[in-house]
Amino acid sequence: MSENTPEIRKGLYGVVVDETAVSKVVPETNSLTYRGYPVQELARYCSFEEVAYLLWNGELPTQEELIRFSAREKALRHLDRHLIDLIMSMPLSCHPMDVLRTAISFIGAQDPEAYTKNSEHIRRTALELMAKIPTIIALDIRRRRGEGYIQPSRKKGFAENFLWMVFGEEEGSPANSRADIEAFDKSLILYAEHSFNASTFTARVITSTMSDTYSAVVGAIGALKGPLHGGANEAVMHNFIEVGDPAKTEEWTLNKLKNKELVMGFGHRVYKNGDSRVPTMEAAFRELAKEHGQEQWVEMYEIMAKTMYDNTSIKIQPNLDFPTGPAYHILGFDIEFFTPIFVMSRITGWTAHIVEQNENNSLIRPLSAYNGEAQRSVPPKQF
Numbered sequence: 001m002s003e004n005t006p007e008i009r010k011g012l013y014g015v016v017v018d019e020t021a022v023s024k025v026v027p028e029t030n031s032l033t034y035r036g037y038p039v040q041e042l043a044r045y046c047s048f049e050e051v052a053y054l055l056w057n058g059e060l061p062t063q064e065e066l067i068r069f070s071a072r073e074k075a076l077r078h079l080d081r082h083l084i085d086l087i088m089s090m091p092l093s094c095h096p097m098d099v100l101r102t103a104i105s106f107i108g109a110q111d112p113e114a115y116t117k118n119s120e121h122i123r124r125t126a127l128e129l130m131a132k133i134p135t136i137i138a139l140d141i142r143r144r145r146g147e148g149y150i151q152p153s154r155k156k157g158f159a160e161n162f163l164w165m166v167f168g169e170e171e172g173s174p175a176n177s178r179a180d181i182e183a184f185d186k187s188l189i190l191y192a193e194h195s196f197n198a199s200t201f202t203a204r205v206i207t208s209t210m211s212d213t214y215s216a217v218v219g220a221i222g223a224l225k226g227p228l229h230g231g232a233n234e235a236v237m238h239n240f241i242e243v244g245d246p247a248k249t250e251e252w253t254l255n256k257l258k259n260k261e262l263v264m265g266f267g268h269r270v271y272k273n274g275d276s277r278v279p280t281m282e283a284a285f286r287e288l289a290k291e292h293g294q295e296q297w298v299e300m301y302e303i304m305a306k307t308m309y310d311n312t313s314i315k316i317q318p319n320l321d322f323p324t325g326p327a328y329h330i331l332g333f334d335i336e337f338f339t340p341i342f343v344m345s346r347i348t349g350w351t352a353h354i355v356e357q358n359e360n361n362s363l364i365r366p367l368s369a370y371n372g373e374a375q376r377s378v379p380p381k382q383f
């Protein structure tokens with residue numbers, strides 16, 4: 001490599017751009033920790049609310065801190081009339097991620113202190129977004145189904161309240177059973193944070209220009225929407241439905257590989273020997289399938305995973321989106337809402353990174369190697 005031919009790491013492959021204390025991914029040992037705690041243990045012993053607190057404050061809450069934190073979150077869940085009207089006016093043809101992006105932009109426009117660099121204020125904004133995003137998504141789900149708005153509850157936990165606002169059923173009913181709430185809560189914990197992924201990095205880039213938190217979150221939503229990132233969980237379920245039958249799954253997967261097409265829900269930029277979050281989500285998905293009598297998805301899941309592993313030279317394995325796609329389908333969510341639901345969770349990781357970037361900022365501005373025309377002069381006008 002000479003001075004004039006700089007090394008290009010396309011897609012920033014393998015480039016370490018900064019330090020972070022929010023989470024650590026160690027692909028070699030297949031481990032992911034949030035603030036030092038293994039994500040599997042957090043999913044097993046904690047609620048999503050505790051994990052949000054941990055990501056923002058660096059420590060798990062005491063019981064008292066958790067009660068105060070949850071009470072503040074519950075009090076912020078409601079939407080004002082203007083925001084409800086805005087959501088109701090959005091075209092039904094647009095993707096729900098567009099609705100979410102627009103709604104958050106609107107909330108930002110209503111905040112006169114949006115441009116603060118005060119970390120406490122940013123954490124308050126983060127809590128407000130965490131509280132309101134589920135309400136925005138639930139309203140959008142219901143208006144598309146021709147159903148009325150259900151007000152958020154101030155009594156229910158985060159996951160339970162979302163199922164309540166979407167399905168209108170109290171805890172214990174088929175669409176809001178304890179098992180459903182727990183499986184959904186686990187998925188939120190697993191989706192909450194993943195170091196410098198594309199959407200988090202987008203949020204950090206926007207923050208590095210000293211822009212505001214809402215702009216950073218809106219940009220992150222745009223990055224997450226793409227099928228190579230958050231949109232993969234939707235694509236996974238479309239594939240399951242397209243295949244439709246365990247007996248056809250192997251042939252379908254082999255055809256994809258033969259045609260050099262991507263099979264969504266497989267592979268990962270960082271994990272090359274399996275995604276550390278998959279075993280926890282896979283177990284939750286199996287439980288859900290059993291409880292809801294939908295084990296055909298598990299059969300297809302197993303065949304697809306085995307076919308990919310056995311027929312790729314690098315033994316490609318599932319990523320988190322692979323078990324989450326069918327799990328969300330069993331829970332009763334419409335496919336186009338899988339990625340907005342990812343936002344419900346990842347808002348916590350994004351905003352933890354926004355605070356971190358802001359507290360130790362340096363403008364993120366990489367260089368590029370020019371490969372266009374050599375310098376030339378504008379020709380004399382011929383017309």
Ligand SMILES: CC(C)(COP(=O)(O)OP(=O)(O)OC[C@H]1O[C@@H](n2cnc3c(N)ncnc32)[C@H](O)[C@@H]1OP(=O)(O)O)[C@@H](O)C(=O)NCCC(=O)NCCS
Pocket residue numbers: 227228229230232261262263264265266267268269270314316319320321
């Ligand atoms: C996530 C992803 C973008 C990572 O990309 P990456 O780090 O650039 O992947 P790699 O370049 O290491 O892939 C190595 C090889 O495996 C293939 N491969 C990777 N993921 C694949 C998949 N899901 N289906 C089929 N082949 C795949 C690549 O095409 C490449 O083949 P090649 O060497 O013949 O070109 C990629 O795996 C992908 O597109 N997966 C599907 C989308 C998805 O599930 N995204 C969610 C991520 S959490």
